[in-house]
Amino acid sequence: xxESSGQVEIQSETDVLQTRQRARTAAEQVGFGTTDITRIVxxxxxxxxxxxxxxxEGVMEWDQITDNGRTGLTFVxxxxxxxxxxxxxxxxxxxxxxxGMGRGLSGTQTLMDExxxxxxxxxxxxxxxxxxxx
Amino acid sequence: xxxxxxxxxxxxxxxxGTFPDDPTDPVVDELQEAILTEMETAPPEGVILDxxxxxxxxxxxxxxxxxxxxxxxxxxxxxxxxxxxxxxAVTAAELGYQLDAVETARSTDHALxxxxxxxxxx
Numbered sequence: 001x002x003e004s005s006g007q008v009e010i011q012s013e014t015d016v017l018q019t020r021q022r023a024r025t026a027a028e029q030v031g032f033g034t035t036d037i038t039r040i041v042x043x044x045x046x047x048x049x050x051x052x053x054x055x056x057e058g059v060m061e062w063d064q065i066t067d068n069g070r071t072g073l074t075f076v077x078x079x080x081x082x083x084x085x086x087x088x089x090x091x092x093x094x095x096x097x098x099x100g101m102g103r104g105l106s107g108t109q110t111l112m113d114e115x116x117x118x119x120x121x122x123x124x125x126x127x128x129x130x131x132x133x134x
Numbered sequence: 135x136x137x138x139x140x141x142x143x144x145x146x147x148x149x150x151g152t153f154p155d156d157p158t159d160p161v162v163d164e165l166q167e168a169i170l171t172e173m174e175t176a177p178p179e180g181v182i183l184d185x186x187x188x189x190x191x192x193x194x195x196x197x198x199x200x201x202x203x204x205x206x207x208x209x210x211x212x213x214x215x216x217x218x219x220x221x222x223a224v225t226a227a228e229l230g231y232q233l234d235a236v237e238t239a240r241s242t243d244h245a246l247x248x249x250x251x252x253x254x255x256x
Contacts, residue, residue: 016159020190035221038222038225041190042229046193107193111225111229
């Protein structure tokens, strides 16, 4: 069965695993190669963990998109968590507020073609990432 | 749906830790704990972390590998990461992970050889 969009609620470690598996299936359906699939799933893993770690819960929505004949995959992570205090610094990858490598967000940006962060303190965060299939 | 478990076995003076294909964070923590517990019993010459089934290395996983290797180093052992998949290696290189304290091997056989284990059937 082939789906071009969907969503995963992120509330537990198992849900984080679920986001990776759904991202992998979606990327395979678009026809991405193994390396791009790994880049996408790694990026999704970073953002899903951030959602679970900082906001406790949230949702990942994914959508297959087209633009000028090319196909892409976009993922939106939404939460009502504490927000990111300094998104620019987080993107520099120079500091870490958790026990990751301190490169979660900057790494995600490196692995994807597009990334947009919309965050407000005490309101929540929405991060959109896109990878185009060349 | 199963995340799989981490396994640690002792072969002579070497510990072999095996990661499942898609480990959750607690499973990665568990493996680190299991290795340290096993090291306490009798410090091994070396520790091989078999990641040949692992499909992605994100910052949490990389951090744990790096930390585990540092701990093993402090306890006088050598850590060898065995069997990183090509696509995972590409991603890890792009992300610029610092895995300096870690030796790498093509396979667990290669890792055993690096740790001085030889198999000479006569």
